Amino acid sequence: MDFAEAQKEALSCRKCGPLCQARTKVVFGEGPLNAALFVVGEAPGFNEDREGVPFRGASGMLLDRLLRSVGLGRESVYLTTLVKCKTPEGRPPKPAEINACRPYLLAQLAAVDPRVIVAMGDLASRSLTGRKEAVSRIRGRAIPLDGRYVFPTLSLQRALYTPADRALLVSDFARLPELLSVERPTTYETLNVPRAPGMAAEREPLQPSLW
Numbered sequence: 398m399d400f401a402e403a404q405k406e407a408l409s410c411r412k413c414g415p416l417c418q419a420r421t422k423v424v425f426g427e428g429p430l431n432a433a434l435f436v437v438g439e440a441p442g443f444n445e446d447r448e449g450v451p452f453r454g455a456s457g458m459l460l461d462r463l464l465r466s467v468g469l470g471r472e473s474v475y476l477t478t479l480v481k482c483k484t485p486e487g488r489p490p491k492p493a494e495i496n497a498c499r500p501y502l503l504a505q506l507a508a509v510d511p512r513v514i515v516a517m518g519d520l521a522s523r524s525l526t527g528r529k530e531a532v533s534r535i536r537g538r539a540i541p542l543d544g545r546y547v548f549p550t551l552s553l554q555r556a557l558y559t560p561a562d563r564a565l566l567v568s569d570f571a572r573l574p575e576l577l578s579v580e581r582p583t584t585y586e587t588l589n590v591p592r593a594p595g596m597a598a599e600r601e602p603l604q605p606s607l608w
C-alpha cells in the first residue's frame with residue numbers, strides 16, 4: 398500500500414469497532430514527505446480528534462516547545478500516532494488495534510523515509526523498536542533499525558504532569574540535532590529476531606560514539 402492509498406483508506410477505516418465509535422475524525426498524520434524527523438505518539442486525544450491533526454492542545458504545545466528548543470519547527474517534522482483514531486476514554490490502544498493500524502504507519506514510514514524516528518511513550522517505543530523494556534529504561538538512546546535510528550523517549554502526557562519527566566524529555570530532545578546530522582546506520586540488525594533459549598540477553602545496540 399502506498400502513502401496515498403493508506404491515507405485514503407485510513408480516513409474511512411472501520412477496522413477497530415470501539416475506536417470508530419469513539420472518534421470524531423481520523424487523525425492520519427501531517428508533515429512533509431521528505432522530513433528527516435518522524436515523531437510517533439500513541440493515539441489521538443480529545444483535541445486531535447476534534448481537529449483531525451496530531452499533537453494539539455497542551456501536548457502539542459509542549460512538543461512545539463521541545464522542537465523549537467533544538468531549532469526545529471513543527472512544519473519540518475512528520476507527526477503521527479500508532480493508531481489513527483481516538484480511543485474510548487483515552488485508554489491506551491490495544492495490541493490488536495495497533496496491529497490493525499500498522500499498515501498505515503508503515504506506509505507513512507516508507508514514504509517519508511526519515512533518518513530518525515522519535516517514539517514517544519511505552520507503546521510507541523515497544524512497537525517501533527520491538528523491545529520489551531519500559532521506555533524509561535531505554536529512553537534517549539539511538540537504536541539502529543532498518544537504516545535509521547529509532548529514538549525512544551517519554552510520552553508528552555507523562556511529561557506534562559511530572560516536571561522531572563519533562564526535564565528528561567528536554568535532555569532527550571537536546572540530542573536530536575547531533576543524531577540528525579550523522580550518517581544513517583549501516584547495520585540492518587533487527588531487534589525482533591527471536592533469540593534461542595539460553596542465549597545471553599541482547600546487548601544494547603548503542604552508538605557509543607554518538608553520546
Ligand code: SF4
Binds near residue numbers: 411417423481482
Ligand atoms: S485505529 Fe487505525 S485501523 Fe483502527 S479504525 Fe482507526 S484507522 Fe482503522
